Amino acid sequence: MRFVKGHGTENDFVILPDPDGVLDLTPEAVARLCDRRAGIGADGVLRVVRTKATDHEADAEWFMDYRNADGSVAEMCGNGVRVFARYLVDAGLAPPGEWDVATRAGLRRVKLGASGDVSVDMGLPELLGYGEASLAGTTFQGRRVSVGNPHLACRVDEPVAALDLSRAPGFDPAVFPDGVNVEFFRAVGERHVEMRVFERGSGETRSCGTGTVAVAAAAALGTPGTSEWTVDVPGGRVTVTLDGETAFLRGPAVLVAEGETRPDWI
Numbered sequence: 001m002r003f004v005k006g007h008g009t010e011n012d013f014v015i016l017p018d019p020d021g022v023l024d025l026t027p028e029a030v031a032r033l034c035d036r037r038a039g040i041g042a043d044g045v046l047r048v049v050r051t052k053a054t055d056h057e058a059d060a061e062w063f064m065d066y067r068n069a070d071g072s073v074a075e076m077c078g079n080g081v082r083v084f085a086r087y088l089v090d091a092g093l094a095p096p097g098e099w100d101v102a103t104r105a106g107l108r109r110v111k112l113g114a115s116g117d118v119s120v121d122m123g124l125p126e127l128l129g130y131g132e133a134s135l136a137g138t139t140f141q142g143r144r145v146s147v148g149n150p151h152l153a154c155r156v157d158e159p160v161a162a163l164d165l166s167r168a169p170g171f172d173p174a175v176f177p178d179g180v181n182v183e184f185f186r187a188v189g190e191r192h193v194e195m196r197v198f199e200r201g202s203g204e205t206r207s208c209g210t211g212t213v214a215v216a217a218a219a220a221l222g223t224p225g226t227s228e229w230t231v232d233v234p235g236g237r238v239t240v241t242l243d244g245e246t247a248f249l250r251g252p253a254v255l256v257a258e259g260e261t262r263p264d265w266i
C-alpha cells in the first residue's frame, strides 16, 4: 500500500492514495497504520478517493475519507483537508487555485498555491449552547460548537500548558451521544488565544483545525463584524477568520515522506 506522510501544525496523517476506491480500509488497519510504535504513526488517516468511486453524491472530484487513529470515522478534519489538498496539488491530481473537496460534513472549498499555506472555507460554526468536561477532578464549563463534527470549547484562566491531558476528559454522554473533541483555550492577546485539545478517537493532538474554529467562534462571542483570530497550538499557529457567514482556516500543510507498506505487515 503506497502512503504519504504529512501534517498541518503537527496534526499528522497517513495519506492513502486510492483514486479508484479499491482499498478495503478496516478500522483495524487504520489503527495499525497510526500506531506510533508498531506502525507508521499518525493522528489519523486521509484516504484520497474520487467521489464517483464512493457512495457519496457531491459536486467535487475528490472525497476526503478521514479516519481517527483508533479507526473510527469522523465527519470532518480541518487540518486534514488542508493536507489532503496539498497532497493533490503536489501529486499533480489537482491544480493550484480554488476548488471543493467532498467530506462527510459536505463540501469544503480549499485555496492554495503551488507551495505554502492552505486556506479552507470551513462553513459557519454552529454555537449550540453549553456543556461540561472534567479533567483531573476539575469541572470546566464550555460552549458546544459544531464544525461539522462535535466540539466543546472551554475557556480557562491558567496557561494551557499547565493542564493534565494525559487522560481523556470526562463528559456527559447524554449531551454528547457521538462523543466530543474537547478544547481548552486561554486569551493571550487581542483576538489571540492559545489552545490544547483532546480529540475524539485520537487523544491529545498537537493541533485540531476544526477545534481552532470552534475556539475562535466561542472566543468571538460578542465581537461584531469580521474578526481574525490567531490560534496558537502546541504544533504551531493558524489563523481563523470569522465573518458571520462562514469561517476561514489558514495554516501550513506539509508533506514529509512517502513509501510503501510491506505486504506481509498490513
Ligand SMILES: N[C@@H](CCC[C@H](N)C(=O)O)C(=O)O
Pocket: 011, 044, 068, 073, 074, 075, 076, 077, 078, 079, 080, 149, 150, 181, 199, 200, 201, 202, 205, 207, 208, 209, 210, 211
Ligand atoms: N484533527 C482534526 C479533527 C479530526 C476529527 C476528530 N478527532 C473527530 O472525531 O471529530 C481537525 O484538524 O479538525
